[in-house]
Amino acid sequence: MAIGHRFLCIPILITLTAFPAFAQQAPATDPKIDQLEKKLDELLRQAAEIRQQLDSIKGSQPEAVPDLTKVEVPPAAATAATSTETPAKETPPPALTDVQTVENVPNPGASKVFNPDVSVIGNFFGKAGQKNTTEFGEERPSMQLEEAEVAFEAFVDPYAKAKFFLAAGPNGLEVEEGYANFIALPKDFTAKVGKMKATFGKANTWHTHVRPWVDQPLVIHNFFGDEQLADNGISVSRDIANPYNVFIEATGEVFSGSAERVFERVSDNDLFYNGHLKLFRELNENQNVELGTSYARGTLGEAGSSSYGGVDVTYRWKPLQQGLYRGFIGRFEGMINDNPLASRNLKGFYASGDYQLGQRWFAGARIDAADRLTDGAIAKDRGVSATLTFWPSEFSQLRTQLRRTKYGFLDKPVNELLLQLQFAIGAHGAHTF
Amino acid sequence: MKRMLIIGALASLLIGANAQAADKLKVVTSIQDFASLTKEVGGDRVDVTSIAKGYQDPHFVEPKPSYLLLLRDADLLEVVGLELEIGWLPPLLDQSRNNRIRPGQAGYLDLSNGVSILDKPSSNVNRSMGDVHPLGNPHYWLDPVNAVRIAIQIQQKLAQLRPADAPYFAQRLNDFKLRINEANKRWLATMAPYRGAKIVTYHNSWPNFAKYFGLDVVGYVEPKPGVPPSPSHTFDLIQMMKANKVKAILMEPYFDAKTPQSIAERTGSTLVVMYPSVGGAKSGTDDYISLFNLNLSNLVKALR
Numbered sequence: 001m002a003i004g005h006r007f008l009c010i011p012i013l014i015t016l017t018a019f020p021a022f023a024q025q026a027p028a029t030d031p032k033i034d035q036l037e038k039k040l041d042e043l044l045r046q047a048a049e050i051r052q053q054l055d056s057i058k059g060s061q062p063e064a065v066p067d068l069t070k071v072e073v074p075p076a077a078a079t080a081a082t083s084t085e086t087p088a089k090e091t092p093p094p095a096l097t098d099v100q101t102v103e104n105v106p107n108p109g110a111s112k113v114f115n116p117d118v119s120v121i122g123n124f125f126g127k128a129g130q131k132n133t134t135e136f137g138e139e140r141p142s143m144q145l146e147e148a149e150v151a152f153e154a155f156v157d158p159y160a161k162a163k164f165f166l167a168a169g170p171n172g173l174e175v176e177e178g179y180a181n182f183i184a185l186p187k188d189f190t191a192k193v194g195k196m197k198a199t200f201g202k203a204n205t206w207h208t209h210v211r212p213w214v215d216q217p218l219v220i221h222n223f224f225g226d227e228q229l230a231d232n233g234i235s236v237s238r239d240i241a242n243p244y245n246v247f248i249e250a251t252g253e254v255f256s257g258s259a260e261r262v263f264e265r266v267s268d269n270d271l272f273y274n275g276h277l278k279l280f281r282e283l284n285e286n287q288n289v290e291l292g293t294s295y296a297r298g299t300l301g302e303a304g305s306s307s308y309g310g311v312d313v314t315y316r317w318k319p320l321q322q323g324l325y326r327g328f329i330g331r332f333e334g335m336i337n338d339n340p341l342a343s344r345n346l347k348g349f350y351a352s353g354d355y356q357l358g359q360r361w362f363a364g365a366r367i368d369a370a371d372r373l374t375d376g377a378i379a380k381d382r383g384v385s386a387t388l389t390f391w392p393s394e395f396s397q398l399r400t401q402l403r404r405t406k407y408g409f410l411d412k413p414v415n416e417l418l419l420q421l422q423f424a425i426g427a428h429g430a431h432t433f
Numbered sequence: 434m435k436r437m438l439i440i441g442a443l444a445s446l447l448i449g450a451n452a453q454a455a456d457k458l459k460v461v462t463s464i465q466d467f468a469s470l471t472k473e474v475g476g477d478r479v480d481v482t483s484i485a486k487g488y489q490d491p492h493f494v495e496p497k498p499s500y501l502l503l504l505r506d507a508d509l510l511e512v513v514g515l516e517l518e519i520g521w522l523p524p525l526l527d528q529s530r531n532n533r534i535r536p537g538q539a540g541y542l543d544l545s546n547g548v549s550i551l552d553k554p555s556s557n558v559n560r561s562m563g564d565v566h567p568l569g570n571p572h573y574w575l576d577p578v579n580a581v582r583i584a585i586q587i588q589q590k591l592a593q594l595r596p597a598d599a600p601y602f603a604q605r606l607n608d609f610k611l612r613i614n615e616a617n618k619r620w621l622a623t624m625a626p627y628r629g630a631k632i633v634t635y636h637n638s639w640p641n642f643a644k645y646f647g648l649d650v651v652g653y654v655e656p657k658p659g660v661p662p663s664p665s666h667t668f669d670l671i672q673m674m675k676a677n678k679v680k681a682i683l684m685e686p687y688f689d690a691k692t693p694q695s696i697a698e699r700t701g702s703t704l705v706v707m708y709p710s711v712g713g714a715k716s717g718t719d720d721y722i723s724l725f726n727l728n729l730s731n732l733v734k735a736l737r
Contacts, residue, residue: 065618066578068577071582073585181527183527190528247498247502249498288499320486323687324490324689359689431524433495433496433498
């Protein structure tokens with residue numbers, strides 16, 4: 001009976017709450033309803049108090065300390081890391097009567113991941129001072145975009161990477177280098193096949209933006225030309241294990257025998273060959289030294305065979321902790337050429353030092369000496385130069401080079417101020433050391 | 434007969450011990466923090482070497498041929514990923530003559546896959562924004578939760594490469610979890626009074642650290658990532674720091690202290706040398722837990 005009465009009261013309560021105007025007009029209420037209302041009010045008040053207490057407790061408590069023993073890696077990574085292990089208990093497949101369609105979100109950009117890394121490096125050149133027809137010819141303007149190097153790089157397959165460096169300049173577009181680099185050969189071999197710069201010394205292998213000077217050293221310019229010694233061929237290299245903690249790498253190369261002014265084949269069999277041996281050792285974590293020796297031999301047209309020998313030494317100091325701000329690189333490279341057109345061996349060298357002044361500033365100096373074969377006679381060229389380089393960022397650099405060159409057969413030295421702005425866009429792969 | 438048995442048993446023990454020593458997994462890591470965590474998990478079953486030192490900026494490592502000697506024989510290469518090593522690791526890998534540790538192979542472990550990554554750009558990025566990382570901030574190891582996630586991934590990978598030692602690695606991982614969990618309680622208690630404190634950092638290297646300990650990074654000494662401080666940015670930063678009552682500037686040991694020190698003096702804040710990696714200081718940063726002990730101790734002194 002009591003329960004039935006309570007049930008009867010609830011709709012009445014709701015009605016009274018919903019229609020207060022009607023309630024006000026209602027006759028005197030039942031005392032039991034009053035009692036229920038009071039109880040309800042009391043309960044609501046108690047609930048509010050409890051909520052307040054809870055809020056205050058939450059506010060004063062420090063944030064819960066995470067239990068690091070319960071940390072897990074996201075499932076995707078965990079699966080990837082243990083993909084070859086036996087999978088954990090799998091959920092049973094659903095009954096085929098319950099199968100639904102799957103909504104695959106298309107990713108139109110996904111196929112682009114196979115596109116090669118592409119970059120363009122602009123090389124803007126400027127020159128002031130005395131005219132230098134010996135080195136730059138008559139037609140070189142005082143300023144020009146001398147080269148835009150376009151580079152493409154990507155994996156061909158699991159065994160090889162392809163690298164293309166196209167040089168666009170006032171004389172057109174040419175393949176500066178373009179080769180497949182086989183990096184996964186057996187017996188610790190690597191190989192390059194295509195057009196490439198010969199691994200002869202150091203400066204011959206550098207692209208313009210890697211060079212620490214605006215110009216080429218005289219010995220490179222006089223012996224190989226500003227395009228350096230490059231040809232179509234095959235290069236194979238292997239490191240040589242040894243107990244002395246020295247990195248030793250031997251490289252053997254064979255080229256088609258066509259490198260302007262350096263090697264000129266008469267028949268198809270007139271290949272030119274190049275060998276390079278490199279030794280690298282860390283003196284301590286801040287200093288290291290690299291030694292290299294090179295030898296190239298081939299045919300120089302009808303004149304006969306020509307050979308080049310070279311040694312290179314590089315000393316580097318870069319304190320690891322201050323590496324962003326300080327560093328020094330000293331370089332020496334000497335070459336000798338047994339040229340059939342010359343009455344004696346041609347010789348040349350450069351020695352340089354580059355010091356990092358600050359995070360973005362570098363200063364350097366270089367001395368040059370190189371013989372130059374001109375119409376069968378040998379001119380002795382000598383030069384000194386100083387450089388100052390500013391890097392606004394990793395992707396651009398501004399360089400000035402003041403140089404004084406005494407060319408053989410010229411009475412007066414030539415003084416010049418060379419300027420260079422290089423700027424890169426895109427993803428240009430890091431270079432080897 | 435008995436003597437022969439004893440000799441045989443001793444010989445097999447010796448041979449076994451030698452074989453085990455020779456059979457250590459050779460692990461190369463790009464940063465010392467991963468080397469530390471690998472030692473925690475791998476114990477004496479691994480031989481770990483890091484390429485970058487803890488006191489060196491890991492963005493700018495010279496790809497010296499001497500590192501090729503390490504990589505050539507490595508069974509496992511652990512990398513930060515998110516393009517942190519893009520300027521130096523790819524040419525080393527190309528020349529390593531070691532196919533086991535190339536991306537996609539079992540011996541290559543990119544630890545960014547299993548951790549919480551911050552600062553993932555929500556729109557296109559370009560280099561006018563400085564040296565930004567388009568895949569997210571790579572300094573994720575400076576978060577104790579991520580450290581455990583890294584350790585778990587290392588344990589899974591070591592177990593995959595050396596299944597026979599899996600229980601050993603699992604046991605060591607659990608031991609490490611217990612130790613770092615205890616340390617973490619201390620760290621959070623130490624930092625609790627400073628939740629919400631405003632700080633400035635030299636480079637954007639500390640987002641995971643700041644988020645974990647409830648610090649509010651309100652500015653950077655670098656105007657943009659990788660760009661050295663300029664006078665105008667420094668002036669604006671000083672005004673902002675004064676207005677926000679910033680008490681500490683966090684700087685890695687490999688940055689030049691001249692500008693941040695000057696900012697600290699003008700704003701009444703303290704320049705705190707924070708070590709971003711194990712091995713960052715000459716002493717006191719020998720492993721991951723001690724690295725945090727030292728960093729938090731130094732930071733709290735500045736925030737008081």
